[in-house]
Each structure stands twice: as C-alpha cells, then as structure tokens.
Amino acid sequence: MNSTRKSDRSRGFTLVELLVVIAIIGVLIALLLPAVQAAREAARRLHCTNNLKQLALGVQSYHDGYGCFPYGALDSHQMSWRVSILPYIEQQNLHEQFNFRLTSLAGSTNLAVALTPVNDFFCPSATNLLSIYTGGQVNGVQTYTAHYFGVAGAEGIDPAGTTYESDPTTNPSIYGYVGRNGVLTLNETITISDISDGTAATFLLGEIAHDEPGIYGYAGGTGRAIGGGDGQPWVSGTTGNRPTLACKSIEIGINMPGVATSQIAFASYHPGGASFAKCDGSVSFVDEDVDMAVYKATASRDHEETDVIK
Amino acid sequence: MSDARRRLAMRTNHLIHWKSLPNAPIAMLLVGGLLLAAQGCGKSRVERHTLSGQVTFAGKPVPAGLIIFEPDPTKGNRGPQGYAEILDGRYQTDKLGKGTMTGALIITISAYPVDDGSGENPSPPLFAPFKTTAQISEETATLDFDVPTRR
Structure with a gap:
C-alpha cells in the first residue's frame, strides 16, 4: 500500500522537468517572435505598397481626365497634387470642400480640409500622422500630414555629365532647388508624352515617413532633424517663399538626413529602403544601398539613361 | 532498499536525466537561433569604407x-x-x-x-x-x- 502510493507520486512531474518544459517553450517563443514581427512589418509594407498603387492610379485617372498629370505643387493656390486627385481616390466630398477661388491656404477654409485624415496618405508603419508646424493649425487644432510625395526629378549630374535641370527657390541654401526633370513638379504640368525615358523607368511617387530626414538647425539645440516626413499639412504644396512641400527632388540617398526643404530624402520605417510608384502604376521597394546614379536616373523622366530601377 | 537510498537514486536519476536529455537540444536551438538572427541582420551587399x-x-x-x-x-x-x-x-x-x-x-x-x-x-x-x-x-x-x- 505504502509503496504503491510512492510509485504514484513518482509518475508526476518534478520541478526540474517542469522548468525544462518551460525553458523549451520559452526558446521556441523567442525564436518565433522575430518571425511574427517580421511578418507584421511585411504586411504593413504591403499595405503601404497598396496605398502608393491607389494614389498612382488616381494620378493616372487625373491624366485620363485632363490630358496631363496634376501640378506637383501650385503657387497660385499653395496646394499639393493630393488635392487635385481627391475625386479619383473616392474623396469627392473633400474636393468639394476645397475652394479653388482662394489663392492662399491660410484661414479656415482650405487648410481646414486637412483636418480630415485621408487613410490612403498614411504609411501604416509610420507613427506621426499630424502636421508638426503651428502654421499647420486651424483654430489651434493640428491638421493631418501625408507620407507620400511626388518625385520632382533628380539633382546633380547624370553619368553622361549633363546636369539635371532644376530651378532655385527664393533661398536655395534653406529651401533648395526644385527639380524640373521629374513628373510632379512646381507650377508645371507634364504629360505622358514628356516622359521620354518611358513610364516604367520613371518614378511618380515615393514615401517620406521617418524621424531622420529633415532640416538641420531645428530641434532642441542638437541640430537634429524633424519627425514624420516633412510634417506639412497634406493640402500644402508651397509657401510664399516657393519651396515645394508636396514633391521632392532626389539629391540625397534613401533614409538619409535631408538638408533643404525641396530635397528632403525619401525615407521609410520599413527596414532597408522605401517604396516608390512609377508612372506606369507599378510599385517597387527600392533598397537604400541603391547605386545613386541609377536612383537619380529613375527619378528623371528624360536624359535617356539606360541604367534604371526595374 | 532503504528509503534514503531510494530517494538518492531518484535524485541522481533525475540529475542524469536533466543533464543528458533536454540540454543538448536547447543549446542547439539557442545556437541555431542566434546564428539565424545574426545572419538576418548583417546583409549588406556593398563594401563601405570608414572615413x-x-x-x-x-x-x-x-x-x-x-x-x-x-x-x-x-x-x-x-x-x-x-x-x-x-x-x-x-x-x-x-x-x-x-x-x-x-x-x-x-x-x-x-x-x-x-x-x-x-x-x-x-x-x-x-x-x-x-x-x-x-x-x-x-x-x-x-x-x-x-x-x-x-x-
């Protein structure tokens, strides 16, 4: 009787066995967790790709309707290309709120349109959804920003030695240069026939959503950058001193700190690169270690560079 | 067998059990996991020069x-x-x-x-x-x- 009870007890789990099981489960979870996180990030990247695709299709539909791509940014209304394509991304009501008779965003009419967030303008991996400037407030309420920007072209020299065309802003050392060889640029409309490199070899849109890129001399005496893209309200295209806020020229590599407003680097929270939509509506993820010459060649619509991002 | 001896045998039995069986796979899993993690992080295809x-x-x-x-x-x-x-x-x-x-x-x-x-x-x-x-x-x-x- 006594011995039977003892053998019963010995068939249960000892503390050591229990600890071993817990340790094994712990290791398995530790192995699985990074995979789960990576899968979640991959899903967010896919969502971001989808947003870019929707916006690129919206820009294409605009071209179908008007025979040209929208202005990347328009000084006469201070607005961005995002306002122009609203009817093509199922946001007709917001487009009707925008008063095209007004020449300025200031006041509570046109800037107030950006009090409504448009989900297609946000990268799901990015954290900052609000404009970061006091100038982006309507009656003390912050408007929403956007993480997708037009590509205004390249800055610098192409492999053949020709300089990429650009115009200076009123103060080029702060606001930089406006690219003239891209598809969405300042005060100018481009048509598909202007894209001599081919629509599959030319960027249309890209994402800027990161803490790093921005303007020096800004934050807290450290000289470090601002956060969340360029942090402007999504309706904003220009300000009085003519930098482009809604489309950027490519002078600086992906995920690098930016210097001038018009040349803030394309950047993302996705590890290792950023997504871009091309003029044919395709979206590709571009590695941050991409050859600069190839990256710039894809940003320009002409120059007949042979080496572009496929 | 006396009670004390049986208890001792059980204990040593468990010691051997603990030492030989589960340790090896755990170690292998750990090492394998670390290797996988290390491999996943350091994938840079361009040679960069420090200046x-x-x-x-x-x-x-x-x-x-x-x-x-x-x-x-x-x-x-x-x-x-x-x-x-x-x-x-x-x-x-x-x-x-x-x-x-x-x-x-x-x-x-x-x-x-x-x-x-x-x-x-x-x-x-x-x-x-x-x-x-x-x-x-x-x-x-x-x-x-x-x-x-x-x-």
Whole structure:
C-alpha cells in the first residue's frame, strides 16, 4: 500500500522537468517572435505598397481626365497634387470642400480640409500622422500630414555629365532647388508624352515617413532633424517663399538626413529602403544601398539613361 | 532498499536525466537561433569604407552640419552615397553616418549654427552647400576639409 502510493507520486512531474518544459517553450517563443514581427512589418509594407498603387492610379485617372498629370505643387493656390486627385481616390466630398477661388491656404477654409485624415496618405508603419508646424493649425487644432510625395526629378549630374535641370527657390541654401526633370513638379504640368525615358523607368511617387530626414538647425539645440516626413499639412504644396512641400527632388540617398526643404530624402520605417510608384502604376521597394546614379536616373523622366530601377 | 537510498537514486536519476536529455537540444536551438538572427541582420551587399576628419569654415570648426560623399558617375564610379553628421567640426562615417565608396567622390558640405530649436523656420546655413571632389582609396582613413569664405 505504502509503496504503491510512492510509485504514484513518482509518475508526476518534478520541478526540474517542469522548468525544462518551460525553458523549451520559452526558446521556441523567442525564436518565433522575430518571425511574427517580421511578418507584421511585411504586411504593413504591403499595405503601404497598396496605398502608393491607389494614389498612382488616381494620378493616372487625373491624366485620363485632363490630358496631363496634376501640378506637383501650385503657387497660385499653395496646394499639393493630393488635392487635385481627391475625386479619383473616392474623396469627392473633400474636393468639394476645397475652394479653388482662394489663392492662399491660410484661414479656415482650405487648410481646414486637412483636418480630415485621408487613410490612403498614411504609411501604416509610420507613427506621426499630424502636421508638426503651428502654421499647420486651424483654430489651434493640428491638421493631418501625408507620407507620400511626388518625385520632382533628380539633382546633380547624370553619368553622361549633363546636369539635371532644376530651378532655385527664393533661398536655395534653406529651401533648395526644385527639380524640373521629374513628373510632379512646381507650377508645371507634364504629360505622358514628356516622359521620354518611358513610364516604367520613371518614378511618380515615393514615401517620406521617418524621424531622420529633415532640416538641420531645428530641434532642441542638437541640430537634429524633424519627425514624420516633412510634417506639412497634406493640402500644402508651397509657401510664399516657393519651396515645394508636396514633391521632392532626389539629391540625397534613401533614409538619409535631408538638408533643404525641396530635397528632403525619401525615407521609410520599413527596414532597408522605401517604396516608390512609377508612372506606369507599378510599385517597387527600392533598397537604400541603391547605386545613386541609377536612383537619380529613375527619378528623371528624360536624359535617356539606360541604367534604371526595374 | 532503504528509503534514503531510494530517494538518492531518484535524485541522481533525475540529475542524469536533466543533464543528458533536454540540454543538448536547447543549446542547439539557442545556437541555431542566434546564428539565424545574426545572419538576418548583417546583409549588406556593398563594401563601405570608414572615413573621418575635420571640417572647418575659414579656419573655425563647423558647429553642425552634414557631409555627403557621392560616387562620381561621370568618372565611372558607382554606388550609394555615404554621409556623416558634422558636430563641433568633426565627422565620422561610422558614428551618425554611413560609410563611403572608394574612388572618385563628389563631396557636399552643409553647415548650420546650433540653435535652440524654438523657431518655426530653420536657421539659415553658414554658407551655401559647398561642393568639392576627392579621390579616396582603401588606405585613406582621414580627410579634412576647409571651406573658404570666398568662392
């Protein structure tokens, strides 16, 4: 009787066995967790790709309707290309709120349109959804920003030695240069026939959503950058001193700190690169270690560079 | 067998059990996991070169700024840009930056005063972005720049 009870007890789990099981489960979870996180990030990247695709299709539909791509940014209304394509991304009501008779965003009419967030303008991996400037407030309420920007072209020299065309802003050392060889640029409309490199070899849109890129001399005496893209309200295209806020020229590599407003680097929270939509509506993820010459060649619509991002 | 001896046998039994069986797979899993993790992180396909040095403007150290090294495509040098943030006149591509390519480079230097960040507008730069060129090799470890006042 006594011995039977003892053998019963010995068939249960000892503390050591229990600890071993817990340790094994712990290791398995530790192995699985990074995979789960990576899968979640991959899903967010896919969502971001989808947003870019929707916006690129919206820009294409605009071209179908008007025979040209929208202005990347328009000084006469201070607005961005995002306002122009609203009817093509199922946001007709917001487009009707925008008063095209007004020449300025200031006041509570046109800037107030950006009090409504448009989900297609946000990268799901990015954290900052609000404009970061006091100038982006309507009656003390912050408007929403956007993480997708037009590509205004390249800055610098192409492999053949020709300089990429650009115009200076009123103060080029702060606001930089406006690219003239891209598809969405300042005060100018481009048509598909202007894209001599081919629509599959030319960027249309890209994402800027990161803490790093921005303007020096800004934050807290450290000289470090601002956060969340360029942090402007999504309706904003220009300000009085003519930098482009809604489309950027490519002078600086992906995920690098930016210097001038018009040349803030394309950047993302996705590890290792950023997504871009091309003029044919395709979206590709571009590695941050991409050859600069190839990256710039894809940003320009002409120059007949042979080496572009496929 | 006495009670005490049986208990001792049980204990040693468990000791052997604990030592031999589950330890090996756990160790293998751990090592394997670490290897996988290490492999997943370090996938860089371009060889980057570490460069550091000093940046002065008319002889005085640049308080804050950015230095960008771009391979010169017109001289057949291709690859990504390297960069470094300049703080107190010093830059180091492996700190607050990314290594450069070797060969012919186009270098762009921007410099800013360090402000308290309270203003809406960026503080004006010390000078318009300064462009220069340099040829660097595997042996080049430091490269200093002095931006002249008149250009």
